[in-house]
Amino acid sequence: MKNPNKDLERWLVRSGMSRKELARRVKSAAQTWGQPHITPDATTVRRWLAGDQPRPPVPEILADVLSAHFGYRVTTYDLGLGEGPAAERSLIYSSSFAVTVEAVTDLGRADVDRRNFLAAAPFAAVAAVGPSRDWLLNTLDQQPETGPRVRLEDVTAVRNMFGEFQKMDVLQGGGSGRLILAEYMNQHVYPLLRRTHTEEVRRALCEAAAEQTYLLGWMAYDNGEHGTAQRYLIQSLRLAEESTNAALGAHVLAGMADQATLLGNPEEGRRLAQAGRAGLGNGNSPACLADLWALEARALAKLGDKTAAAHAVTQSETAFSRVRPDMEPEWATFIDPAYLHGEHANTFRDIDDPANAAEHARQSIHHARRQRRARRGAMSQAALAVSHLQRRDLEAAHSAGLRTLSLSRRVRSSRCVEAVQDLQRRMQPYGTHRLVADFNERARELVAAA
Template structure:
């Protein structure tokens, strides 16, 4: 015996729509979704209310219809149809702008609600192949929803918030403030994407939304939530494509490359970085180009290609030498010496080139100290400690390790904890030496808390 769908009944009553009207709207929305075979009628709606479970993507289309009617996000979960395909759908790079908007909106809602299915969503190693290819091909299907027209002033308000959230991430770590940003996006940004716009406003809004969706992904990545991060980054890439901002799209691919390499997929990391460079163009953003070369170097070092990794570092430094800060976009502000020298330090660390690793680590540490950037300072101190270990200087390694711990405690970042754990594993060959034992004892609380 079927159980009536009381949730759907309640939402239908609140809307004031008849069954015929709901069926008509679902049919019209299905056309936008590229599903012309979905043609419900009043009898179909009656069966849904009685407990029939419609096939995907009908629940998602129903959520779209109710969201448009109420002007805020209504999910398949709200309508009594369960979680829907949020985790899987947000891995897809969909040609339809309308479907992209629904995917990223569902993802943001699930993130704020801390749904279990998203917390355990895995990182999919091959999921970036299609998005990076499609971004390069630049094929678009622009299908904005009807509704109150969005103005450039609305977009300006969104952009003004980006810098503040970016500072929170840089200074306090990805674990601080992400859910506040997600709630802001759900309440103020994603709803704007569903309304009508002039072409100028639509591009500007997609650009602003892409920046902040990327930041959500980056903060999730820094907090060790890689499945969530990957899904945000893929949807950010699609929004960046819609904005026609090639530098922003390349920036998103840089984040995806960084994540792939960190998770033990350096070949994929290298390919993503190369895709970013291919789509960037020569003059779009020297800062982004420097980042892409740095991340390609990281991947090459993991692959053991010393010559190509060193070449990529040189290219990164050359690109950064052409940076004019006043000409760069706001998201590029922290692609700077503290960051790039830190990445180069890790590249040479992985190549077992301790002298060069130490040089870059010290330069990164100095810049990070002046900017009070504890996360970057912690990771570069960890690279410095490893360079000392590679020369068997345990006292210097111990001292740098303690500085790593001190800085790591100032931020909420899983990457800092992972840097400490990596340092511990590299110290294992030295057995129970008193300095190693002391470091492990001091690190215990930080690692346990994570």
């Protein structure tokens, strides 16, 4: 016996629509979806309320119809019609601005609700091919739905929050505060995208939303939730395209490149970094260009191309020498000596150049200590420790490893934990040496908690 769908019934009552009116709106929306064969009537709606499960894409169309009616996102989950395809939908770089808004809103709601399908969402190695290509090629001019007009003051309020959330990530790690940011986006930012705007306001709003959606992806990435991170980054890239800000789109591709290389796809990481540089062109963010070269260097090092990796590091340093902080966007503030020296240290570590790795690691540690950036300090201490191991200096590696542990305990970052685990693996050739045993014992609690 079927169970009546009380959730759908509650939403229908709240809407004030009759069954016939809901059926009419679903039929009209189905035309927009390119599904003219979907022609429900009042009897069809009655069966849905009685517990019949409509076939896809009807649940998603129902969600979009009610979202448009209420002025905020209603999901298939809210309507008692299952989780819906949000994990897959958010991997798609849609040509439709309206579909993009619904995809990123679904993703944000699922993230805050901590739904199982999203927690288990895998990283898709080839998912970035289409988005990076389309970002380079597409010029879109679609308009959002009608509704109360958004003002520049609304966008300014969104921008004012960005710096605070970015500071939280830099100082405390991605695992601290991400769900607070996701809830803020769900309640205050994504609903604005569904309203009407002047062209100036629309571009500014898409830019602000792209910045913060990127930050959500970066925080998820730093917390080891790579499937969720990838989905946020793809939708951020689409919003960046809508804003017509080339530097911001290139910045998002840098994040995607970093993730691809970290997860064992350095060829894809290299390609994404190159796409970012091509799209940036002669853009006005030398910091972003420096980052893209640094991440290309990381990918080249993983691919074993030592000469090209070292050249990319030089290109990154050249680009950074042109940076004027007061001329850079706020999202680029983290691209500084602490960050870049840390990335270069990892590049030289991976091409087995311990002298250069140690020099860059020490520079990064110096700047990170002055800024009280424990995450960056921890990862650069780990790179320094590896450079000592490459020169067979276990005692120095042990000391740097202990500093890595101390700093890692101050933040919530899976990357710090992974750096500790990498050190443990690299110490294995020393067998049961007392320093190895001591490091493993001290690391036990941190690794177990992760």
